[in-house]
Each structure stands twice: as C-alpha cells, then as structure tokens.
Amino acid sequence: MNKSEYKIHIIGGGISGLIAAQVLENSGYHPVIIEATDRVGGRVKTDIVEDCVLDHGFQVLLTAYPAAKRYLDYDALTLxxxxxxxxxxxDKGSxxxxxxxRSIKLLLPTLFSNVGSIADKWKVLRLNRLLKKTEISEIFEEKEETTLSFLKKFGFSETMxxxxxxxxxxxxxxxANLQTSSRMFKFVYKMFGEGNAAIPKKGIEQIPIQLKANLKFTSFKYHTRVKYIEEQKIVLENGEDIKSHFTIVATDPNVLIPNLRNQEITWKSCDTLYFKTKGEYRNTSLIGLIAQDSTLINNICSATSLEDDAKTSKKVVSVTVVKDHQLDLEELIQQVSAELERYCNIQVDHFIKRYEIRKALPDxxxxxxxxxxxxxxLSSSIFLAGDQQLNASLNAAMISGERAALGVINTLEKGLIVEEFTSEFN
Ligand SMILES: Cc1cc2nc3c(=O)[nH]c(=O)nc-3n(C[C@H](O)[C@H](O)[C@H](O)COP(=O)(O)OP(=O)(O)OC[C@H]3O[C@@H](n4cnc5c(N)ncnc54)[C@H](O)[C@@H]3O)c2cc1C
Incomplete structure (x- = not known):
C-alpha cells in the first residue's frame, strides 16, 4: 500500500492537530483533519471587528519556545x-x-519602583540566572509544588x-492564587528570560494560518463534529461512520473515547473584553497589571488596529478577567470600565466585544x-495529542502533535497491524 493511501485522521485542527499533519506529510502521508468549527486554529483565533484585531483571549507566543522555533517562521509572522x-x-499610582x-529603558524605573524591595529585585535576577543554567528537562524532573510555595521558599516578599x-x-x-505547578512557572519564567513575549501584528491566529499554509497534502473536513471513536472507526455527530487506519485525537479525548469518560479534565476559564478608549494608551509594549485584590481586572494590553497602526492602536485595549464572577455583560462592562478609569486612567469610549472562554487552559x-x-x-489505532497531554502552552501543543504523528509513523513503518485490515478500506 502506498503511504498516501493510508487513512489517517486527526480529530481537531488546533495547533497540535496542525503539527501532527505536518509531521505526517513530511513522511509522505496524506492525513485528513476533522474539525468541528469553520476553520483551523482551535483556541488560537482572531476576529477583526471595527478594524481592530481581537484575539480570542489575550495570549502570547514566547519566542524562546523550542518547538515554536522549529515549526514557525517568525519573520513571516511580523511579530x-x-x-x-x-x-x-x-491605588497608589503606577x-x-x-x-x-535586557531593556535599558527599564533600568531606572525598576530600580525606583516601589514594587518589592531591592532584595526582591536582586532575587529576580538570581532566578533569571539560575533558570538560564537549568535545562528544560531538569525543570520537568524537579519535584512539583505550587508556584506560590516555590516563590515563598525562594525568599520573595509578600509585596513582590x-x-x-x-x-x-x-x-x-x-x-490568581498561583496554585499552578512550579515546573510550569520555572519553564515559563525561563522562556521569558531567553526570548520575548510576542503577538503577530495581525493577531495570534496568524500562527495556525501559517501552519495550515505549509500543509500541501492534508485535507480538511470543517463543520464536522466527531461523536465518538472506536478502534479504526470514527462516528460523526451526523451519524456517518468513517473508517480510519489510524486516528490522532488532537483535543480532549475524554468526551470522545467511551472508556476514558471518567478521567475528565477540569478547565480554567477567563473573560477577555475589548474597548475603544478616548485617550491614547501610552505603554503599548508593556503588559499592564492591576495589583489590587479587590479588582476584577487582572491584566490589560494594547491591541492592534488595522486602520492606522500608530494612532488607532493606542486606542484599543484588551482587558482580561481571571476571577470568577456572576456579573451579566452590562454589569461586567460597567465594573471593568470603572476600574480602567480609576487605576489606569483610561477612559472607555465604547465596548467592542467580549470573549468568555470556558475551556481556556487544562488544569x-x-x-x-x-x-x-x-x-x-492509547490502543492499536488511536493516538493522543493536545496540550492536555503535557502542559498548557503552544509549545506543548506542538510537541504533543509531533509525537503523536511520530507514534503513528513508527507503528506503520515497523509494518505492524496494518496489513491485516487494509482490505476493509478498499
Ligand atoms: C485565553 C487563552 C490564553 C492562552 N495564553 C497562552 C499563552 O500566552 N501562551 C501559550 O503558549 N499558550 C497559551 N494558551 C494555550 C494555547 O492556546 C493552547 O495550549 C493551544 O492552543 C492548544 O492547542 P490544541 O491543539 O492542544 O487544542 P485546541 O486549540 O483546543 O484544538 C482542539 C480542536 O479540536 C476541535 N474539536 C474539539 N472537539 C471536536 C470534535 N468532537 N470533533 C471535531 N473537532 C473537535 C476544536 O474545535 C479545536 O479546533 C492560551 C489559551 C487561551 C484559551
């Protein structure tokens, strides 16, 4: 059987599914991506509304991610x-x-900043140096604790x-309570220290758009939701059955594979709201943090506008809320606008759009x-990918897709199982 004749299906056209397809293509296979929505990207999507670039949730690419360096062309993304x-x-100012x-512009403000003591600032640099010397593999072998407990043990003050x-x-x-694994904290901190946080100029969806453009032999079935999968069989919500030599599940598998159903993943959620502002937001290349227990807003950021980069971009702001709340949209807009004005001196002109993301990151x-x-x-014909297999990041999504595709290739190229059931597919 010719490599291109194997029926290899990838369920989910997010970052992990796209990388799985690329790795399969590189070895001569022609996979099919089955995607429930209208396009690839999964959680990495962007809309253009009122000429503003609105990502589905504030997210950044860390340019030091090893897998991203291998699979993305950063120049073409215009980061x-x-x-x-x-x-x-x-409440005391900013x-x-x-x-x-790394940025001399930040020398004086950092030295004179009232956030943390001189000892804290020294510890920040010490942690940078320590993590630069630590291999990623060592970080992931260390005993896990919460990020909060690691920071306290490292000696950071409560204020910091x-x-x-x-x-x-x-x-x-x-x-907000830093209960996430210390391994993730150290990995992300190391990535921040060794590269930059960046967003493509036309929005985060440029990442899956670029990955899809590299695929030459993959076919796509959009608006197609899988109901469940069995060995060598995919059953769609519309009742149709698809035969599959190999299936890569590049999304949460627990809902698709009957005997995994009791291992459900819990998900972290967030709310991102976009506003046009009256005045210009000055520090467009810095992430803004509201460090007050009582506020709903966690972080803010200037968003891009397609109209006129220099001026209009400074008038679009994204606001991320991490805390749970029971507010309806109107109350939420009101509270967030009031906090923007009170703490950041930003006056809202009007609300653009909200993204309420229930399944943002696997916990x-x-x-x-x-x-x-x-x-x-997982079984003779089913392989698992998706960030939930490793850790919640674009880098992990890429690695998981790559490894699942290699799993399929290794199985096929060892000549296992396939010969005995090929006739079913002819
Ligand atoms: C708000 C937010 C902020 C984030 N911030 C960052 C960040 O700053 N840096 C970072 O590195 N990462 C960040 N992430 C995480 C990153 O986006 C994810 O790790 C990554 O996109 C996961 O890709 P994936 O392919 O594993 O899954 P997904 O993107 O979830 O893709 C799964 C795909 O499967 C499809 N699908 C699901 N069920 C079915 C079905 N039954 N049938 C057919 N198709 C189906 C879905 O439609 C989707 O397209 C953030 C995520 C969010 C939401």
Missing part, C-alpha cells in the same frame, strides 16, 4: 514584541518593573508576590515537557 517587564497599577539587563507574581503569572496561568498536575512517540499510543 510585535513586548518589553521584558510590566506596568503595575495600584510603576514599571522589568528586566533592566502580591503585586507582581500574582497578577503577572495569574494572567498566564488563568488563576493539570504532574505536568510534562514532552513524551515519547510510543507514549501517545
């Missing part, structure tokens, strides 16, 4: 880089905190934890950086 730091807003060794680490990493982990323990191709194999 907009953030400065390595943050603007921190409290201050800048950053890595002065509450005013910097909680809002900064709370916005990344989508939970995982015992997180891993990578897995062997053979470890992605």
């Amino acid at each position: 907009q880089h953030f400065l390595p730091g943050a603007q921190i807003f409290t 201050t800048l905190l950053g890595d002065p060794l 934890i509450n005013h910097f680490f909680k809002p900064f990493f709370g916005g990344i982990f989508l939970e 995982l323990s015992n997180i891993q950086y990578e897995m062997l191709p053979s470890e992605t194999q």
Whole structure:
C-alpha cells in the first residue's frame, strides 16, 4: 500500500492537530483533519471587528519556545514584541518593573519602583540566572509544588508576590492564587528570560494560518463534529461512520473515547473584553497589571488596529478577567470600565466585544515537557495529542502533535497491524 493511501485522521485542527499533519506529510502521508468549527486554529483565533484585531483571549507566543522555533517562521509572522517587564497599577499610582539587563529603558524605573524591595529585585535576577543554567528537562524532573510555595521558599516578599507574581503569572496561568505547578512557572519564567513575549501584528491566529499554509497534502473536513471513536472507526455527530487506519485525537479525548469518560479534565476559564478608549494608551509594549485584590481586572494590553497602526492602536485595549464572577455583560462592562478609569486612567469610549472562554487552559498536575512517540499510543489505532497531554502552552501543543504523528509513523513503518485490515478500506 502506498503511504498516501493510508487513512489517517486527526480529530481537531488546533495547533497540535496542525503539527501532527505536518509531521505526517513530511513522511509522505496524506492525513485528513476533522474539525468541528469553520476553520483551523482551535483556541488560537482572531476576529477583526471595527478594524481592530481581537484575539480570542489575550495570549502570547514566547519566542524562546523550542518547538515554536522549529515549526514557525517568525519573520513571516511580523511579530510585535513586548518589553521584558510590566506596568503595575495600584491605588497608589503606577510603576514599571522589568528586566533592566535586557531593556535599558527599564533600568531606572525598576530600580525606583516601589514594587518589592531591592532584595526582591536582586532575587529576580538570581532566578533569571539560575533558570538560564537549568535545562528544560531538569525543570520537568524537579519535584512539583505550587508556584506560590516555590516563590515563598525562594525568599520573595509578600509585596513582590502580591503585586507582581500574582497578577503577572495569574494572567498566564488563568488563576490568581498561583496554585499552578512550579515546573510550569520555572519553564515559563525561563522562556521569558531567553526570548520575548510576542503577538503577530495581525493577531495570534496568524500562527495556525501559517501552519495550515505549509500543509500541501492534508485535507480538511470543517463543520464536522466527531461523536465518538472506536478502534479504526470514527462516528460523526451526523451519524456517518468513517473508517480510519489510524486516528490522532488532537483535543480532549475524554468526551470522545467511551472508556476514558471518567478521567475528565477540569478547565480554567477567563473573560477577555475589548474597548475603544478616548485617550491614547501610552505603554503599548508593556503588559499592564492591576495589583489590587479587590479588582476584577487582572491584566490589560494594547491591541492592534488595522486602520492606522500608530494612532488607532493606542486606542484599543484588551482587558482580561481571571476571577470568577456572576456579573451579566452590562454589569461586567460597567465594573471593568470603572476600574480602567480609576487605576489606569483610561477612559472607555465604547465596548467592542467580549470573549468568555470556558475551556481556556487544562488544569493539570504532574505536568510534562514532552513524551515519547510510543507514549501517545492509547490502543492499536488511536493516538493522543493536545496540550492536555503535557502542559498548557503552544509549545506543548506542538510537541504533543509531533509525537503523536511520530507514534503513528513508527507503528506503520515497523509494518505492524496494518496489513491485516487494509482490505476493509478498499
Ligand atoms: C485565553 C487563552 C490564553 C492562552 N495564553 C497562552 C499563552 O500566552 N501562551 C501559550 O503558549 N499558550 C497559551 N494558551 C494555550 C494555547 O492556546 C493552547 O495550549 C493551544 O492552543 C492548544 O492547542 P490544541 O491543539 O492542544 O487544542 P485546541 O486549540 O483546543 O484544538 C482542539 C480542536 O479540536 C476541535 N474539536 C474539539 N472537539 C471536536 C470534535 N468532537 N470533533 C471535531 N473537532 C473537535 C476544536 O474545535 C479545536 O479546533 C492560551 C489559551 C487561551 C484559551
């Protein structure tokens, strides 16, 4: 049988599914991506509304991600880089905190910032150096504890934890109490220290758009929801059955595979709202953090506008809420607008759009950086990919897709099982 004749299906056209398709194509296979929605990208999507670039939730590419370096062409993405730091807003005003060794602009504001003591700032640099010397594999072999307990043991003060680490990493982990694994904290901190946080100029969806454009032999079935899968069989919501030599599940498998149903993943959620503002938002290349326990807003960021980059972009702001709340849309807009004005001195002109993301990040323990191709194999024909297999990041989604595809290739190229059931598919 010719390689291109194998029926290999990938369920889910998110980042993990796209990478799985690329790796299969590279070895001569022609996979099919089955995607429930109208396009690829999964959680990485962008809309253009009122000429503003609105990502489905605030998310950044960390340019030091090893897998992203292998699979993405950064130049073609036209990345907009953030400065390595943050603007921190409290009821006492705002201050800048950053890595002065990487951006000289941040030297004086960081030294004079009232967030944390001199000892804290020294510890930030010490942690940078320590993690630079630590291999990623070592980080993921270390004993897990919560990020909060790691930071306390490292000696950071309460002020530094509450005013910097909680809002900064709370916005990344989508939970404000830093209960996320210390492995994830160290990995993300290392990535921030070795590269930049960046977003493509035309929005985060440029990442899956680029990955899809590289696929030459993959076919796509959109608006097609899988109901469940069995060995060598995919059953669609519309009742249709598809035969499949190999199936890569590149999404949460627990809902699709009957005997995994009791291992459900819990998900972290967030709300992202976009506003046009009256005045210009000045620090467009810094992430803004509101370091107040009482506020709903966790972080803010300037968003891009297609109209006129220089001026209009400074008038579009994204706001991320991580805390649980019971507010309806109108109450939410009202409270968030009031907080923007009170803490950030930003006056809202009008509300543009809200993204309420229920399944934003999988809540995982015992997180891993990578897995062997053979470890992605659930049964003779079913392989698992998706960030929930490793850790919640674009990098993990890429690695998981790569390894699942290699799992399929290794199985096929060892000449296992396939010959005995090929006739069924002719
Ligand atoms: C708000 C937010 C902020 C984030 N911030 C960052 C960040 O700053 N940095 C970072 O590295 N990562 C971040 N992430 C995480 C990152 O986006 C994910 O790790 C990554 O996109 C996961 O890709 P995936 O392919 O594993 O899954 P998904 O993107 O979830 O893809 C799964 C795909 O499967 C499809 N699907 C599901 N069920 C079915 C079915 N039954 N039939 C057919 N198709 C189906 C879905 O429609 C979807 O397209 C963030 C995510 C969110 C939501």
